[in-house]
Amino acid sequence: MIGKIHKQMSHDSWLFSKMATPEYTPFVFLLLLFQSSVWGFPSCHATKPGMLNVHLVPHTHDDVGWLKTVDQYFYGDRNDIQHAGVQYILDSVVDQLLKNPDRRFIYVETAFFYRWWKQQTDDMQNTVKQLVNEGRLEFVNGGWCMSDEATTHYSAVIDQMTMGLRFLNDTFGHCGRPRVAWHIDPFGHAREHASMFAQMGYDGFFFGRLDYQDRNRRMVAREQEMLWRASESLTPPMADLFTGILPNGYNPPEGFCWDQSCDDPPIRDDPDLEDYNVDDVVTRFLHIAHGQALVYKTNHIIMTMGSDFQYENANLWYKNLDKLIRYVNQMQSNGSEVNVLYSTPSCYLQELHRANLTWPLKGDDFFPYADSAHDFWTGYFTSRPALKRYERISNSYLQTCKQLEVLGGPISRKGPFGAGDSETLKKAMAVAQHHDAVSGTEKQHVANDYARKLANGWAHCQVLVSNTLSSLSGSSAPRVYCEHLNISVCPLTETSKKFSVNVYNPLARPVSWPVxxxxxxxxxxVSQATAAVRRGRGYAVNELLFQVQAPPLGYSTYSVSLLQNGPPSPQSSPLPRAPKAVQNKSFSPQPSSLLSLCASIVTLRDFLSSLFCVCLSRYNASDGNNSESIQMSGAYIFRPNTSTPFIISKTAKIETLQEVRQWFSPWVSQVVRLYTDSRALELEWTVGPVPIGDDLGKEVISRLDSSINSSGVFYTDSNGREVLQRRKDYRPTWNLRQSEPIAGNYYPINSRAYIKDDKDQLTVVTDRSQGGGSIQDGSLEIMLHRRLLYDDVRGVGEPLNETSDIYPEGLVVRGRHLLSLSPPATAADTHRPLAQEVVLQPLITFTDGELHPSTRLEVQGPAPQFSGLQAVLPPAVHLLTVSQWDQDTVLLRLEHQYQASESKEHSQPVTVNLQKLFSTLDVLGVSEMNLSANQWKDEMTRLDWKAESGTHHTGVTNQLSAYSAL
Known part of the structure; x- marks a missing residue:
């Protein structure tokens, strides 16, 4: 049971059978059933060599929430907002596929299909299975949703893909397994997504949106299809993915939309009628096909025949597509060399592979995305920051919930506190990954629905967590969850004179965490800012601060008591006293500067000499009244009306206790915190309600100015995993004409960003996805909050002007940045674990107790403790997933989390003994799977592609050997 993880930044999934207690020994049988079918490449229609083959792909794009909620879209409710009913689309498509065996259809969003499937009769389910087996209905992508690529964390993306693909696998077998990734609507594309798709076994990836300058260059060079080398650490072709750019976004060619939502004329083919138009339709189609062929590389082109929520009346589409195919192909008898056929993305991909060509190689990503000179889709990197934070901590809570479900066994689901489950939160989190969910680009009532679903998932997991902790600790005391600790609200700790604090750590290494x-x-x-933001929730006047230590995959319990007289007992840990100077091992705020605009920070170590300051500023949003462009800032688009941020206040009111508290204005404040045993500096920012009395939208930033000589280069993470180099006013694959000096230099920051020179590296770890950039040398700026007064005309139809019942005058948002300053050679050894602790933070629960009234507090502990691991995992190894798969089988994912050459020590191969990994589980057997756990690793085969030399613009480091089987 020894597994050696050779490759950096790699994921590995295992299914292992377990024996949780000596009382029973489960038997696991892995039985694979394959139905007779013709699915796969043999089900593709024949093409014609020597002709231009046009692959028509009927499809519908069904947002899992956007203008309407998920439920409203499925049922066809609230058609006054948007006419859309997914259940009717699937009803209609299946009916039409049965009428003509030549027809094809692809479906993407498993969240919708799962709902529809549950409502079908056995006969209908068998009919659909036959359509899938025959390749007439093909699933592409197959995740629970089509996730956003800028604001999602890789762990949550893997989870949602696994959920969707498992349903397809369990329902349809290998015929339901998607071969193609399909992200036609996200607003820019991340390299890490391509890497994950490759490791999930996909043969290709198609999308619709890329920067208009990039597209123009690629059309001229016929480079709209390429090989994406999506990792600098994985040995090719492990993370290589064939990638194609669709010709019309994901819409049909102009004039060829035959849905009830379209206005294009149908094909009128009765020659006795006055408005017969077949000749005109054929002529226009041939013109479009020949034009498209000029900008692609082979004699095969693809056309997406469908769009948002189309095919509710599939007869309209198929009746006209049947005619189009017939009449265009009839022209071959007159010398036409165009052949039209029903097709799917995998059939089209097969023909590209058969062409046996070499393809341009790409190594960077597709951010930022702009659809014209002043329209950069970089605002959504930050839009709805409160929802983005709720999604991130929900991901952390879900991982904890899944772990405790495994460690607790059956009692976790049905225990002393009732029936709990992790499925509800799994589905809510999967929906939240949608590209109009965590992205913040939905209507307000839809954002509220996403949050409601997450809260419902939390409630189900809380029962499960309580059951497990009760079982592991032997205590039946009710667990209390305080979900507003970020604003210092917890009714139990405010009123109880004795209580215990249980701190569960979901990481596979011990953590020290401030509570x-x-x-x-x-x-x-309690600070004035915190008291103000509570709005009547909670009344504690003080905060108790202490450091806790929690073991890997386990918990520590601390007892907190209010004492009447005398000093703390010898067994207790006294409360920390306020230091004379606020500082730690690495940082010290300079008192002389605290009243000025910036809080200046210097390092305390001799070999680091950087000086930097933290400034809170804002941009005024464009209202479209501009001579260059009428584009406004909105949920999607970031467009400030000047290139220079406005200073919120030239002075800051400060208060120094164990922390430095700064007030820049009544609606902007910041706390600088230093913990004595940490090398990080914490900045807690509070922004809102953003004032709009001047009729100007505002976009608030935190700017870190330093003496680091960054030379226009900075670095951001890709979905929380690998880090990519960015350069101001530069794109690796084309000569950029920069038209928006601020918005055009913003990139998604999912967990961290940094600047560096030869001596120092300044890293910022974020607690949610945010947008940011390095506009000036030595500077990093990160957008915190956006409040806008205009819609940016990208479809959402309302301004990003968030309010709530508690904050009717405008939403207040609070968050944290952790700053690390290290030599570049060792910086990754600090910022990777730091970011990991923020993504997977400890879960704190409480139990009440009683003690005599008194006036002082003390903290006693930690006791008792529990760890689910026999030993700490090596620093290079992250335990990504521990999840119940079925009754006696657990899904385990371990990953080597360091990039090649990132760390002298931790980028090396690591050996893990799986049999000695868990303290409460006996591993009886292990089967290795692909990343999404829908294929056995040794059965996963992918198409091989050849890359052109000299087209990879970012350089690939030397690779180590691939993973060796157990």
Whole structure:
């Protein structure tokens, strides 16, 4: 059971059978059933060599929430907002596929298909299975949703893909397994997504949106199809993915839309009628086909025949497509060399592979995306920051919930506190990955629905977590969850004179974590900003701050008591006293500068000499009244009306306790915190309600100015995993004509960004996805909050002007940045674990107790403790997934999390003994799977592609050997 992880930044999935207790020994049988079918490439229609083959792909794009909620879209409710009903689309498509065996259709969003499938009769389900087996209905992508690529964390993307693909696998067998990734609507494309798709076994990837300058260059060079080398650490072709850019986004060619939502004329083929138009239709189609062929490389081209929520009346589409194919192909008898056929993305991909050509190689990503000179889709990197944070901590909570479901066994699901489950939160989190969910580009009522679904998932997991912790600790005391600790609200700690604090750590290494609890004893006073943001929730006047230590995949329990007289007992840990100077191992705020605009920070170590300051500023949003462009800032688009941010205040009111508290204005404040045993500096920012009395939308940033000589280069992570180099006003694959000096230099920051020179590296770890860039040398700026007064005309139809019942005058958002300053050679050894702790933060629960009234507080602990691991995993190895697969089988994912050459120590191969991994589970057997756990690893085969030399613009480091089987 020894597994050696050779490759950097690699994921590995295992299914292992377990024996949780000595009382029973489960038997696991893995039985693969394959139905008779012709699915796969043999089901593709024959093409004609020597002709231009036009692959028509009937499809519908069904957003899992956008203008309407998921439920409203499925049922066809609220058609006053948008006419769309997914259940009717699937009803109609299946009916039409049965009428003509030549017809094809692809479907993408498993969240919708799963709902529809559950409502069908056995006869209908068998009919659909036959359509799938015959290749007439093909699933592409196959995740629960089509995830966003800028604002999602890779762990949540893997989860949602696994959920969708597992349903397809369990329902349709290998015929339901998608071969093609299909991201036709996300607003820019991340390299890490391509890497994950490759490791999930996909043969190709198609999308519709890329920067208009990039597309123009690629059309001229006929480079709209390429080989994407999506990792600098994985040995090719492990993360190589054939990638194609669709010709019309994902819409049909102009004039050829035959849906009830379209206005294009149908094909009128009765020659006795006055408005007969077959000749005109054929002529226009041939013209479009020949024009498209000029900008692609082979004699095969693809046309997407469908769009948003189309095919509700599939007869309209298919009746006209049947005619189009017949009449265009009839022209071959007159010398036409165009052949039209029903097709799917995998059939089209097969023909490209058969062409046996070499393809241009790409190594960077497709951010930022602009559809014209002043229209950069970089605002959504930050839009709806509160929802983005809720999604991120929900991901952390889900991983904890899944782990405790495994460690607790059956009692976790049905225990002393009732029936709990992880499925509800799994589905809510999967939906939240949609490209109009966590992205923040939905209507307000839809954002509220996403949050409601997450909250419902939390409630189900809380029961499960309580059951498991009760079983592991032997305590039947009810668990209390305080979900507003970020604003110092917890009714139990505010009123109880004795309580225990349980800290569960979901990481596979021990953590030290600062805990701040609202109390009414004599400790650190609650800040004015926190008291103001509560709005009547909670009344504690002070905060108790102490550091906890939690073991890997386990918990520690601390007892907190309010004492009447005398000093703390010898067994207790006294409360920390306010230091004379606020500093730690790495940083020290300079008192002389605290009243000025910036809080200046210097390092305390001799070999680091950087000086930097933290400034809170804002951009005024464009209202479209501009001589260059009428484009406004909105949910999608970021467009400030000047290139220079406005200073919120030239001075800051400050208060120094165990932290430095700064007020820049009544609606902008910041706390600088230093913990003595940490090398990081914490900045807690609070922004809102953003004032709009001047009729100007505002976009608030935090700017870190340093003495680092960054030379226009900075670095951002890709979905929380590998890091990519960015350069101001530069794109690796074309000569950029920069037209928006701020928005055009913003990139998604999912967990961290940094600048560096030969001596120093300044890293910022974020607690949610945000947008940012390096506009000036030595500077990083990160957008915190956006409040806008105009819609940006990209379809959402309302301005990004968030309010709530608690904050009717405008949403207040609070968050954290962690700053690390290290020599570049060792910086990754600090910022990777730091970012990991923020993504997978400890879960804190409480139990009540009683003690005599008194006036002082003390903290006692930690005892007892529990760890689900026998030993700490090596620093290079991250335990990504521990999840119940079926009754006696667990899905385990381990990953080597360091890039090649990133760390002298941690980028090396690592050996893990799976049999000695868990403390409470006996591993009886292991089967290795692909990343999405829908194929056995040794059965996963992918198409091989040849790359042109000299087309990879970012350089690939030397690779190590691939993973060796157990």
């Amino acid at each position: 701040r609890l609202p109390v009414n004893g004599t400790v650190v006073p």
